[in-house]
Amino acid sequence: MHALLPKDQETIVALATARGSGAIALIRLSGTDSLEVANRIAQLSSQLILSEQPSHTIHHGFAVDHHGTKLDEVLFLLMKAPKTFTGQDTVEISCHNNQFIIDAIIQAAIVAGARQATAGEFTMRGFLTGKFDLTQAEAINEIIHAPSEKALQCSLAQLKGSLSQCFEGIEVQLVELLSLCEASFEFLEEEQRDLDFNLMVHARIADILSKIQTTKKHFNMQQQIKDGVRISLIGSVNAGKSSLFNALLGKERAIVTNVAGTTRDSIEANLYKEGYYWLLIDTAGLRQAGDSIEQRGIEKSYEEAIKADVMLLVVDASRPTTTEELDVYQRMAQEYAAKIIVIFNKSDLACHPQVATIFSGLPMLYVSAAENIGMADVEQAIAQKITSLFDLQQTSFVLTQRQFNLMSEIEKKLLYIEKSLTSQVHYELVSYELKDLLEKVCELTGKRVSEEILDTVFSKFCVGK
Numbered sequence: 001m002h003a004l005l006p007k008d009q010e011t012i013v014a015l016a017t018a019r020g021s022g023a024i025a026l027i028r029l030s031g032t033d034s035l036e037v038a039n040r041i042a043q044l045s046s047q048l049i050l051s052e053q054p055s056h057t058i059h060h061g062f063a064v065d066h067h068g069t070k071l072d073e074v075l076f077l078l079m080k081a082p083k084t085f086t087g088q089d090t091v092e093i094s095c096h097n098n099q100f101i102i103d104a105i106i107q108a109a110i111v112a113g114a115r116q117a118t119a120g121e122f123t124m125r126g127f128l129t130g131k132f133d134l135t136q137a138e139a140i141n142e143i144i145h146a147p148s149e150k151a152l153q154c155s156l157a158q159l160k161g162s163l164s165q166c167f168e169g170i171e172v173q174l175v176e177l178l179s180l181c182e183a184s185f186e187f188l189e190e191e192q193r194d195l196d197f198n199l200m201v202h203a204r205i206a207d208i209l210s211k212i213q214t215t216k217k218h219f220n221m222q223q224q225i226k227d228g229v230r231i232s233l234i235g236s237v238n239a240g241k242s243s244l245f246n247a248l249l250g251k252e253r254a255i256v257t258n259v260a261g262t263t264r265d266s267i268e269a270n271l272y273k274e275g276y277y278w279l280l281i282d283t284a285g286l287r288q289a290g291d292s293i294e295q296r297g298i299e300k301s302y303e304e305a306i307k308a309d310v311m312l313l314v315v316d317a318s319r320p321t322t323t324e325e326l327d328v329y330q331r332m333a334q335e336y337a338a339k340i341i342v343i344f345n346k347s348d349l350a351c352h353p354q355v356a357t358i359f360s361g362l363p364m365l366y367v368s369a370a371e372n373i374g375m376a377d378v379e380q381a382i383a384q385k386i387t388s389l390f391d392l393q394q395t396s397f398v399l400t401q402r403q404f405n406l407m408s409e410i411e412k413k414l415l416y417i418e419k420s421l422t423s424q425v426h427y428e429l430v431s432y433e434l435k436d437l438l439e440k441v442c443e444l445t446g447k448r449v450s451e452e453i454l455d456t457v458f459s460k461f462c463v464g465k
């Protein structure tokens, strides 16, 4: 547990709910003197004194200023330490959501001895009093700002300690490695020592590294959850990509014409479906110049294919496929099999299904974007691809940029140690590096963490949290 500085004992006050319209607002008071401060601004209907009431009870009454003027009819939620979010005595005032009332109550609390809380100060206190560790505190912020259901689930799991467990696992492995290192140094015979030690350290470092690398992959996945899963529509000009894009969006967003090359550059649109943000990208497509496909169009399509998480390869089913198109499709199918969904569009017209053979094994759908036929199947196929994409990663926590950077530093150091393990091992040096590494791991969970880091972590919170 960290030491509570005098400033962390002070009674702080802040609005915990968002400003703006709504029926009720919640003002929070926490700190050593919060009960006394609350007594000064509370006039209970029961005529009783708030602080003398049992913990975790609710009391009806009025919030008053130092003249005894009633500011609002409110409910006081009395929560005595230690069973509170901050681990300190806490009073929450639920008042009417009017900015003048809110400001007047906060002002009254300040006159009564509280001070305005800084960003994240309530959560920082919970951390300082040992209510949760730093990864859990960070999860609280992620919960508040969760951009999707999936991200929310991850943050909730993290709050229960999934990320802390992962970091602790790494810590335990490092400690084991360190003790092995020191034991070998003392007990093994000289010739035996270098050989055994090298093998052992290599194996263990490889193990920790793979854990770190998996966790880092999670981070990249999570950025996707936040920013949107990239779903690209790729295919020849006039295949109906823009029509499909619009049909999926449910509005005339991209311009659809039968003049080849209407969509000159990519168009992007966000939509929220099945717990994820979808970032739909309508590309210009494989342009026909004279009799052949323009090279630039092919290149651009490949560039987009690399970036895409899910690729909708739109094929015009109403006409035979050209040999050039076949080449492109074949290459796409080989290189990006995992992310392709083949869409045979214009299936309301005559169908030329011979092209289907090169896509065997890939998901294929026969649709008509213009007639709005099969759109639900397309959505379902996309959702399935996303699920398989994310299930692969088994994400159960959300990494912040801070944690990701620390992970990268740890990884770099481990790789360095691994490289420095030559036949002539300098045990002291390896021990030294390992100890240094352990310090970094402690920064992850916040077991040993500087004031400065705490300030950066909690400044990302809102005031009142």
Ligand SMILES: Nc1nc2c(ncn2[C@@H]2O[C@H](COP(=O)(O)OP(=O)(O)O)[C@@H](O)[C@H]2O)c(=O)[nH]1
Residues within 6 Å of the ligand: 236, 237, 238, 239, 240, 241, 242, 243, 244, 255, 256, 257, 258, 260, 261, 262, 263, 285, 345, 346, 347, 348, 349, 367, 368, 369, 370, 371
């Ligand atoms: N019959 C039919 N025509 C379609 C279908 N989808 C698109 N089209 C037409 O094909 C032409 C090209 O469509 P567009 O969406 O601009 O293709 P893009 O170049 O791939 O973006 C337009 O005239 C559309 O009306 C479809 O499912 N059936």
Ligand SMILES: [Mg+2]
Residues within 6 Å of the ligand: 241, 242, 243, 254, 255, 262, 263, 282, 283, 284
């Ligand atoms: Mg288009």
